[in-house]
Amino acid sequence: MAEILVLVEHVDGAVKKVTLELLTLARTLGSPSAVWAGPGYSPDIQAKLAEYGADKIYVADAADLADHVVAPKAELLAQLVSTATPAGVLVAATAEGKEVAGRLAVKTDSGIITDAVGLGEGFTAEQSIFGGGVNVTSRVTKGTPIIAVRPNATTPEPSPAAGTEQRVEVTLSDTARLAHVVDRVKQEKGARPELTEAAIVVSGGRGVGSAENFSIIEKLADSLGAAVGASRAATDAGWYPHQFQVGQTGKTVAPQLYIAAGISGAIQHRAGMQTAKTIIAINKDPEAPIFELADFGVVGDLHQIVPQLTEEVEKR
Numbered sequence: 001m002a003e004i005l006v007l008v009e010h011v012d013g014a015v016k017k018v019t020l021e022l023l024t025l026a027r028t029l030g031s032p033s034a035v036w037a038g039p040g041y042s043p044d045i046q047a048k049l050a051e052y053g054a055d056k057i058y059v060a061d062a063a064d065l066a067d068h069v070v071a072p073k074a075e076l077l078a079q080l081v082s083t084a085t086p087a088g089v090l091v092a093a094t095a096e097g098k099e100v101a102g103r104l105a106v107k108t109d110s111g112i113i114t115d116a117v118g119l120g121e122g123f124t125a126e127q128s129i130f131g132g133g134v135n136v137t138s139r140v141t142k143g144t145p146i147i148a149v150r151p152n153a154t155t156p157e158p159s160p161a162a163g164t165e166q167r168v169e170v171t172l173s174d175t176a177r178l179a180h181v182v183d184r185v186k187q188e189k190g191a192r193p194e195l196t197e198a199a200i201v202v203s204g205g206r207g208v209g210s211a212e213n214f215s216i217i218e219k220l221a222d223s224l225g226a227a228v229g230a231s232r233a234a235t236d237a238g239w240y241p242h243q244f245q246v247g248q249t250g251k252t253v254a255p256q257l258y259i260a261a262g263i264s265g266a267i268q269h270r271a272g273m274q275t276a277k278t279i280i281a282i283n284k285d286p287e288a289p290i291f292e293l294a295d296f297g298v299v300g301d302l303h304q305i306v307p308q309l310t311e312e313v314e315k316r
């Protein structure tokens with residue numbers, strides 16, 4: 001079976017959910033080989049990757065792989081592309097994953113597809129382009145297909161495999177060492193899931209009205225175990241931090257469920273959320289463009305509807 005490399009995204013010694021999604025997708029195309037870069041590899045990680053279908057795990061855990069931002073990961077993958085000649089490479093369409101994918105494409109003279117939301121036979125990728133305005137099916141025609149897949153493009157399904165470990169030595173080039181990590185500042189981790197990985201996102205827009213009112217959005221999010229997002233109108237007004245902005249100039253999310261409250265549905269907002277599986281819009285204007293996109297719409301005042309919804313969810 002064709003070998004498919006899957007770059008493992010990890011934080012604090014834990015494999016991120018998106019990697020399990022990539023392994024699940026890779027299984028539909030061939031035999032997944034996980035690629036671990038950086039220190040922190042452990043038997044627990046091996047077990048996790050094997051549980052989700054990694055037949056092989058390439059482990060490059062030299063400390064300096066984590067000291068030079070993303071370039072070492074691209075060099076490691078390029079080395080594996082030349083030695084293992086995989087049928088394709090999957091990375092997460094995160095800020096880091098996309099940068100690794102771009103560098104890898106240059107190094108291996110291969111085609112790249114970013115922001116894929118689905119994968120089909122022959123590495124065809126469903127892709128969202130032009131700020132999310134158009135969905136296309138694309139295929140790489142040169143080199144080894146390198147595909148960056150958005151988080152939440154599929155549900156991770158376990159399917160135990162061998163998880164055979166293979167150690168890899170990488171000799172970093174001088175170019176890879178040009179950028180050096182000088183400090184790491186840990187972001188405070190709240191109880192909510194990370195926005196780009198969350199299965200449910202509840203977002204508030206200008207209609208929320210104030211920073212204080214965002215508490216009703218947070219309450220609904222907490223009742224659903226969801227992440228909180230915001231439109232740019234809300235973040236620009238200082239009602240919610242910019243790191244939670246969803247859209248063209250914010251984060252891209254593809255959750256199972258996206259609830260947009262008091263958001264009109266401008267193209268720049270849609271660009272960041274329109275591949276959500278189910279979209280619910282709450283807006284007092286029945287003509288709001290978000291309703292063109294929504295699977296379910298509630299016309300009314302969010303200040304009444306959102307607390308009622310929270311109450312109903314909490315009863316269950």
Ligand code: FAD
Nearest residue numbers: 205206207231232233247248249250262263264269284302
């Ligand atoms: P509005 O468009 O003002 O809509 C507010 C909505 O709330 C209205 O539909 C209204 O009917 C409804 N409403 C009001 N009160 C209530 C109530 N009590 N109950 C229910 N509904 C109510 N925007 C983003 O979101 N993300 C981006 O990344 C982004 N990037 C951009 C990049 C560029 C280059 C540009 C030019 C713009 C960008 N924007 C982005 C801005 C975007 O064009 C819109 O201005 C923005 O999305 C509007 O946010 P909103 O929907 O919250 O506000």
